Amino acid sequence: MDLSCFKAYDLRGRVPDQLNPVLAEKIGRAYVEVTGAKKVIVGYDIRLSSPEIAEALSSGLMAAGADVFDIGLCGTEQVYFATSHYKMDGGIMVTASHNPKDHNGMKMVGPESRPISSDNGLNEIRDRVLEPFADAAQQGSYEPLEVMSAYVDHLLGYIDAASLKPMTIVCNAGNGGAGLVIDELEQHLPFEFVKVHHQPDGHFPNGVPNPILRENRAATADAVIEQGAAMGIAWDGDYDRCFFFDENGRFIEGYYIVGLLADQFLRKTGGGKVIHDPRLTWNTLDLVKAAGGEAIESKTGHAFIKQRMRDEDAVYGGEMSAHHYFRDFAYCDSGMIPWLLVAERLCQSGQTLSSLIDARIEAYPASGEINRTIADPPKVIAAIEAKYSVGAKSVSHVDGVSIEFDDWRFNLRMSNTEPVVRLNVESRANIPLMEEKTKELLAEMDRLNEEG
Structure with a gap:
């Protein structure tokens, strides 16, 4: 059996030769045997192969004796949220994020949405897949679980709604899943959303949702300029990363967003620890110190940052790759919380996004990676x-x-x-x-x- 879809942090591979329903069912069984999980959240992204793979995965989980709570079509962060919020034993998201459309994969977490990587269970799950399985004496049950309303309530808890003012925001879901959340949030916010590539579509008619690729940025940038928007936001397919454009349609390096979010968060908490990666640091160190916080450097990568945040009880962690982590979000990354905080800052300060960022670029110009x-x-x-x-x-x-x-x-x-x-x-x-x-x-x- 080809197990090349098992990577250091997650599973990713081509469908059906590297990942398919038969393998997914075995992965479900192996996950339960290795982790001992009794209650597991399952969610899946907009890829065409995702429902079938999620269904096979759920069958394997139940055959091994675990109860499955199916949250349906969602983003990775909703699996993180549901696993911790409902105190489940684990969660599995079926997604290949920004990989090509014929790929799929899985991101796995344990209790409290702690990541399961190659150094704490993923390799054991891979190895267990190769052994024969027997059904559990007691089959697990299946239950659909609606998490959107609790998740949206949680997101809104990060901002002071009273300080928000009407403004136009361009949002580009890249035909991934982010549009579904924007539609829910829209009812609670005074913003006018200009929606680009908004409908979830696993055919990816406008290319794979990956705003890191320069050719994918024009649609957002052009809409910002045409609509006179205050800012633009674009996400990858499972929307655990978000990318920003200022009111001139300029793409903003993720490094400067880390500093901005750290500053905004520390203003709310009145201090605390912030975790950052070592690639570019001076801007973050400067802003965190000025806001009365303490900056702590961690190795790059979500498993390292999440663990360091737990060790330090840090309020926020940021990587220049557009991953942003929050203590109150089970130390996990979210692609929705960052833009809410930036929008709040624009409303509170009365400044444009370019003026907030320009001062930082002048102070600490960077090459980008x-x-x-x-x-x-x-x-x-x-x-x-x-x-x-x-x-x-x-x-x-x-x-x-x-x-x-x-x-x-x-x-x-x-x-x-x-x-x-x-x-x-x-x-x-x-x-x-x-x-x-x-x-x-x-x-x-x-x-x-x-x-x-």
Whole structure:
């Protein structure tokens, strides 16, 4: 049996050769045997293959003796929400997020929506799939569960409704599931939503919902300009990531959103801890300190950030990849809470999104993440570190290598999944310096790669 769909954090693969109903049923059985779960939430995204895979998964869960609570078509964060809110033993979301339309997958959590990854159960589930199964003495039951109303109530709890004012917001669901939530939220908010690619459609008529791809951004940006909107928001397919456009239709790097959300959240909580990834840090450190919070660095990746948030009881965590995590959301990531907080900030401050962001870009200009295919990543990273650590103010290995000088810094790290090295550079209020150092580092990486 092909088990190549099992990855480090979740399952993803082509349907039907890497993931299909037969395998999904076995995964359901294995999940129960490995975790001991008795009550499990199941949800699925808008992909055409999702209902069938979710149904087979549920059959396996029930055959192994677990009760299934089916929340139907939803986003990943609703599985997280339902698992923790209803105090279930676990949850499984059938989704392949922003992968091509003929792919599918699963994201798994345990009690309190703690992630199940390769280091805490996912590999055991994979290995258990290969063994024969016997049905449980007592079959599990099946129950549909409506979670949208409780979930929407929870989302609205993050903002002060009285401070909101009418404004126009462009929202682009990319024909994923986010539109269903916007339609529910709309009834409670004074905003006018301009809806782009709004209908859930697993055929992805406008391309795979992944706003990281430059070619996918124009639809949102153009609508913002045409409609004179205050901002634009776009999501990936299972809407656990959201992306922002200012009132000029400019796409905003996720790094600056982390700082903005940390600041907005700390204003509400009057302090607390914020977890951030090590790729770009100075803007976040500056804003968190000014808002009376404490910034704590964590290795990149949702399992690491969620665990660190729990360890530190952090109120918020953010990655520049557009994942935003919230303590009161079971330490999980949400693609809905961030835009509500940004909209609230626009209403409260009376400022435009561009003016809030421009000041930060000027203070800490950044290269954005640049990927380079490298034959021998560890060797190239080691050579760069040896060269640049001379005279550096600090060298850190929280994730890859981060090297800091007085007026600029960079992070270089390997991809977990491909022979790619990822570079991020930032400076203190000096765009030419940031650009010069970025160019210099890329040239050095290319030279080292050619030398082999």
